[in-house]
Amino acid sequence: MEERLTELETRISLTEDLVDELNLAVYRQQQQIELLQQQLRHLYQQLQEGPVVAENPREQIPPHY
Template sequence: MDDIANPPHQQQLLEQRITELEIKASFAEDLVDHLNEIVARQQQQIELLARQLQELKQQGGSGDGGVTVRSLRDELPPHY
């Protein structure tokens, strides 16, 4: 008799577990989409920063050797 009464209960439990898994999968998919958007924005920022760095290197290297590289450790802060 247990076998006859148990399958509907098991079926209901399985359906509940499937529903919970579908909900979790949906949240995971939304999270992946959100993270992909963040990665795409970060890539754009990296490319912009790389271009700006390249421009700064070109500006600094365009002189006739008149540009001197100084270490910030050698400079005193303005209040000294």
């Protein structure tokens, strides 16, 4: 009986550790999701402001070349 109780206590302890690790992973993922959503909103606002004009790389060369 004592052996079974010790085994159950060990399993509970390991399960609690696993739950803590999973909670931390979910928390980190939620932070990443919120950051990505913020970046997406920013990009969407930029698109709403008007088209992005790509510059010609040749126009970036200094005039002395």
